[in-house]
Amino acid sequence: AAAREGGAARRGARAARGSFPPIPAARRPIAARKRAGAAGLLAPEGRAPPPPRGKGAPRTPQRARAAIMExxxxxxxxLQMTQFIKQEAEEKASEIMVAAEEEFNIEKLQMVESEKQRIRREFERKExxxxxxxxxxxxxxxNQARLRVLRAREECIRAAIGAAHATLATxxxxxxxxxxxxxxxxxxxMTKVAEPAMQVRCRRADLALVEAAAPKAAAQYARAAGCAPPSVVVNTEAFLPAAAAPGFEGxxxxxxxxxxxxDGKIVCANTLDERLAVAHDTNLPVIRKRLFGE
Incomplete structure (x- = not known):
């Protein structure tokens, strides 16, 4: 305590005199000595302090050359960094362009192939x-040709039937x-009717011939059937139509x-026209083979 009081008294006296003696460098704190050395204020013992640096220091030729070199x-x-960045940018841009061109080519090929398929489907549909x-x-x-052939054949057969019908007049x-x-x-x-009493109809022009032929036909029927001759009456009231005149269509x-x-319930038409129709229906395959080679 006495030492502390003495130290305080000495500092008070120094403060009264207005000055403090400089503290030797060796007795300064380590941190203070480092700060002083960094600022160039403290030189090692026996050495001159280093020359001042910074804006206030004088510019020597060596320092100017060093500054220019720096x-x-x-x-x-x-410049190297700029060139490197530019090269990196160019390479990146080239990569982007290549990737974009590849994507474009792929997309173009897909579109072309899709359009080809659409055109092919459309072509197949139209084909x-x-x-x-x-x-x-x-x-x-x-079918039209077949119908024309059939019509021509029918007309040919009809013409043959017409020719045959024309020969009936002879x-x-x-x-x-x-x-x-x-x-x-x-x-x-009479064989078809097979009745004990029958009536015969004919054309008016054939009345005399039929009246003469009726008894002979009855006797022929009786011999073939092995029975008594039937009673035959020639109908002189209802005659068959006359022969067709040229241009007549009835x-x-x-x-x-x-x-x-x-009683008229059993009828057998045995006219020349009916016989010709029966012959036509029966022999139609033969007629076609003779006419058309079938």
Whole structure:
């Protein structure tokens, strides 16, 4: 305590005198000595303090050259950094362009392929439509040709029937042959009717020939059937149509007879026209083969 009081008294006296003696460097704190040395205020013992540095220091040629070299180095480093950044940017841009071009080519190929497929499907659809239309047209033409052939064949057969029908007039022109034919036709019709009493109808022009042929036909029927001759009556009230005149399109009869029972329930038409129709229906395949080679 006494020492502390003495130290305080000495500091008070110094403060009264207005000055403090400098503290030797060796007795200064370590941190203070470091700060002083860094600021250039403290020189080692026996050495001169270093020359001042900074703005206030004098600029020597060596320092000027060092400063110029430092500026050149800085500019060189900046240029290298700039070139490096520019090169990196160019490489990145090139990579982006290459990637974009690849994506563009891929997208373009996909679009082209998609459009090709669409065009191919459209072409196949139209081709199928055209083929279907061709088949339909071909089938239509074939059917039309077949119908024309059938019509032509029918017309040919009809012409043959017309020619055969025209020849029937020559049969009735020969009275002797036609009389024998009337006997056969009447007997055949009686066989179909097979009644004990029958009536015979004929054309008005054939009345005399039929009246003469009826008894002969009854006797022929009786011999073939092994029975008594039937009672035969020639109908003189209802005659068959006359032969067709040129240009006439109504009902006609080329000749022959119609035999029926007395009550008219059983009828057998055995005229030349009916016989020609039966021959046509029966022999139609033969007629077609003869005419068309089928």
């Amino acid at each position: 500026d050149a180095e800085v500019q060189r480093q900046i 199928a439509q055209i083929e279907s239309r061709k088949r339909i047209e071909h089938s239509t033409k074939v 049969i009735t022109a020969d009275q002797a042959k036609y009389s024998q034919l009337l006997v056969s036709l009447t007997a055949q019709a 009902e006609s009869c080329a000749g022959g007879v119609v035999v029926a029972s007395m």
